[in-house]
Amino acid sequence: MGLILKHLAKDGVTQITSQAWPDAFAGVLQTAEKFWVQNIGDRDSLNLALSLVQAGDSDGSAMMRIGLDTATVRPPYGLAATLSAAGAGGLFGAIGVYEYVVTAWNATGETQACVPVSANVDVTTKKVTLTWQPSPNAAGYYVYRTPTPGVYGSSTRRATINSGSSTTYVDDGSACAAGAPPPENTTAGGSPTYGTPPALGAGPLNLGVLKIGQWACYWANRVIPAGTAEAGNPRQSIRKFTES
Numbered sequence: 001m002g003l004i005l006k007h008l009a010k011d012g013v014t015q016i017t018s019q020a021w022p023d024a025f026a027g028v029l030q031t032a033e034k035f036w037v038q039n040i041g042d043r044d045s046l047n048l049a050l051s052l053v054q055a056g057d058s059d060g061s062a063m064m065r066i067g068l069d070t071a072t073v074r075p076p077y078g079l080a081a082t083l084s085a086a087g088a089g090g091l092f093g094a095i096g097v098y099e100y101v102v103t104a105w106n107a108t109g110e111t112q113a114c115v116p117v118s119a120n121v122d123v124t125t126k127k128v129t130l131t132w133q134p135s136p137n138a139a140g141y142y143v144y145r146t147p148t149p150g151v152y153g154s155s156t157r158r159a160t161i162n163s164g165s166s167t168t169y170v171d172d173g174s175a176c177a178a179g180a181p182p183p184e185n186t187t188a189g190g191s192p193t194y195g196t197p198p199a200l201g202a203g204p205l206n207l208g209v210l211k212i213g214q215w216a217c218y219w220a221n222r223v224i225p226a227g228t229a230e231a232g233n234p235r236q237s238i239r240k241f242t243e244s
Contacts, residue, residue, distance in 0.1 A: 004041035005210075005241055010034035010194045012075075012112050012185040012215075019237050021222055032197040032221040034069065036185075037207070037241075038214070040115075045210040046243040051203045052220055053238050063224065064237055065200035068207070069217035072195055073187035075111040076102045076141065076167075077213035078133040081119040083126050084170075090125035092173030097121075099149040100130055100171075101181055104138035104164070109186025111135070115213045118149060121173070128171045133211070137187075138164035144181050145171065152180045197221070204242070 009016050010033060019033060039045060052064040079102055092098075097120050101113035119128045130143065143159040146152050157179030159169055188195030197219040207216045220237065 001042045003039065003043055003045055003243070006038045006040045007239060008036035008038065010036075011183075011191070012036050012194075012217075013183055018239070019220070021237075030221050030224065032200065032219045034072075034194050034197070034217065034219050037210070037216050037218075037239075039210040039212055042212065044212060045207075048207040048210050049204040049242050049244065050207055050218065051205075051240045051242070053240055054222070063222045064203065065221045065223055066203045066205045067198040067200040067219050068205055069188070069195065069198060069219055071137070071188050071198070072185065072217045073104045073106050073111055073138050074135050074215045074217065075185070076104055076114045076132040076135050076138075077211060077215070078131075079114050079117045079213075080131050081117045082129045082131075083119060083121065084129055085126060090123070090127060090173055092121050092124045092126070094147070095121050095124060096147060097149065098128065099146050100128070100158075101144050101152070102130065102132050102169075103142045103144070103181055104135035104140070104187070105142060106137060106139045106187050108189060110142065110182050111185045111187055112183065113144065113152075113181040116149070124173070127173070130169045130171065132167050133214075134164060134167050140164055141166070141169075142179065142181075143169050143171070144179070145176055154178060154180050156180055 099118045101116045104111045141161040144156045145158040
């Protein structure tokens with residue numbers, strides 16, 4: 001399968017392939033937009049660089065500005081599950097497959113869920129040990145569990161971890177509490193802006209190594225050069241990723 005990148009809008013959920021800006025002229029204030037990219041392939045990226053190329057007009061990429069977002073907490077990645085004997089401590093009410101996701105949180109909000117992982121609990125006296133990669137700037141994590149893969153109801157929060165450096169949790173099968181994974185990442189602020197853009201500069205933007213399941217967040221805008229007066233010509237950017 002190789003390296004496959006998924007592009008998402010500022011909510012971190014809506015999948016996109018490009019971004020269109022409305023018609024504008026020189027001197028008209030442009031609004032920066034927030035975007036996500038996630039590695040959904042089966043290998044880590046090499047040194048990944050992002051460029052924005054304007055489609056459909058000769059003004060080209062010179063109009064585009066881009067900047068890496070380091071304020072938004074990224075969802076965890078690399079979630080794995082293993083089973084271990086728990087003796088009398090296992091409290092799963094039924095054997096079968098249980099699915100887990102983990103989110104990260106800070107004082108502002110919570111990320112969306114990471115890629116899920118499943119564990120087949122074949123006896124009720126077992127525990128599930130979860131491990132994942134840390135999310136920079138996270139204050140802690142929430143662990144969610146469901147017996148119905150893909151469906152997380154209003155009471156599927158299994159644990160609250162009050163440390164961003166703790167990336168292991170052992171589930172003994174005890175009942176879940178109120179809470180469900182959120183649909184959007186609000187760790188830098190909520191809708192409609194989902195945060196404040198950093199300083200933007202000319203590309204390409206170095207994203208470095210993007211591991212399997214890992215996310216990167218960036219902002220993009222365009223600068224309308226002096227003398228540009230092109231009514232009826234909205235702009236569109238196409239993302240180009242290269243590895244070195």
